[in-house]
Amino acid sequence: MRRLLLVLFATTTTLVGSIAQLSSAENIGLVCTSDNTPADQQIAACSKTIAMKAFSGANLATIYFWRAVGYNRKGDYVSVINDTTAALRITPNSRTLFNLRGSAYYDKGEYDIAIADFSDALRNGPPDAIIFHNRGNAYREKKDYAHAIADYDQAIQLSPNVFSHENRGVSKLALGDVAGALDDINNAIRLDPQQPGPLIDRSEVWRLKEDYERAIADTNEAIRLVKSGVQLPVLTPPGSVLVNSYFTRALAYEAKGDINNAKADYGNALGITVSDAASKAAQAAAKARLTAIGSAEVLPQHPATPPGSGGRRIALVIGNGAYTHVTALPNPPNDAHAVSGVLRGLGFDVTEGVDADHDALQKLTRDFLLNATGAKVALLYYAGHGVQVDGHNYLVPVDIKRDSPANVIAAMTDMDTILAGLDDKIRTNILIFDACRNNPFVAEQVADMGSGRSISISTGLASPSSIGTGATAGAGTLIAFATAPGKVALDGEGANSPFSAALSHYMPTAGLEVQQMLTRVRADVVTATQNKQVPWSNSALLGEVYLAGGK
16 A cells, blocks of 8 residues: 554553553543544543643653544644654653654655654664554655665564565565565465455556456455455555545556546545545546546557567657747747657657647647556657746646736646656656746736735746655656756757757667766756756656667
């Protein structure tokens, strides 16, 4: 499962101590410190106990701990962190508190802090399988799969369990070890066939193998188990598991070409209230996929790829230059033609769009997301105007008008939506934006009519806060900009921009790994522009990627 954390309730005895003897009238303390108390009642009882100021020392730390447990059940991770921090000031060597606070940081998506807390928990006692497992989860979310696997190895050696096998399999899958992943996930299912998580993960392995019927069957069983009320891991809400199940099954339906069931499952995923970061990310991806297929009557049918072929590779190449209401750009169409020619020569299935207006740009990106479902590599190249608004990046259609901020934003294509729609751990995504040549709105700081809110329109493009907003947070994705965030790229004085000229030159180089290729592109652009333009990239690729053949 993407989200799995186990809390060390068994070790809380050192904190609980004699709380029963010290509790006040009406057994408020006992209500607070019971694992069977409903979350709201537990929080209220603990808060009342704290307000009474009847306890101090380790007993007060106990009350903070159990209130944190109640907050964790409700998904209020900020309050969990506040209460565990307060308890740690009293009992600074409690591995239980470090583990629970680390779990909250994990659920907030702050993985470095979570790793630090789990490491502190391990330092404050003997090796523990649960804490190794939890720290492995945090490493896995950081895409540090080697450290994640090492921690899962430790957890399994100390105490073989379904979840460490499952998550070690997920980590192996991310590194391309499909056989090892399937072996670990099958072991997890054998250990506990009543857990839905391993079934969801195995569904993704079947989809990678293009065995969609098995993929759908596994998610069917996962959904049945959750709805039957099967016991889930501690602090794992059924809603989060259902979101993951519906989203995973929808991807399988979409890859199979079953549009109606795909739409229904994306809608099912969006209809569930969740609070953890992973589930919200899955919903962001589901929303983007549903938007992409929303107007489609038939989904693309993708032929099975023969073993050893490396899979189908698709590309969308867009060059927008003939702007009618803002500054026109002479080179983007030329750049698009040059890049398209190179990619076709490399065996990519290329769709090319030149001078796309709002409707055309929306259709091109929507169709690209649809086609990406059946691809192993999806590459997007865009040349033209790009705009940063309040820290979010947009591609600008050629019919854009100077209008109210709300209308301007609605007319553009949001890069975050594209990233979320591409979110899928079994595919490599490469997005290249030569889209900062100048900003047609950069001088305008305009008020949003109707709300009075100021909209900040900035030079260049923004560095994304994460490489992806979907379920895997960008695993397998690389983003490249023609220039550094917040800077302006040059359109060039020749037929092509300096960036596209270098890109077209190096892409056909056999045996050149894509990140090495971008390093050479960067060096050429810096030289050609006399240090005025420095291309930038951010990678969450899970292995080496070659556009023109290689390992």
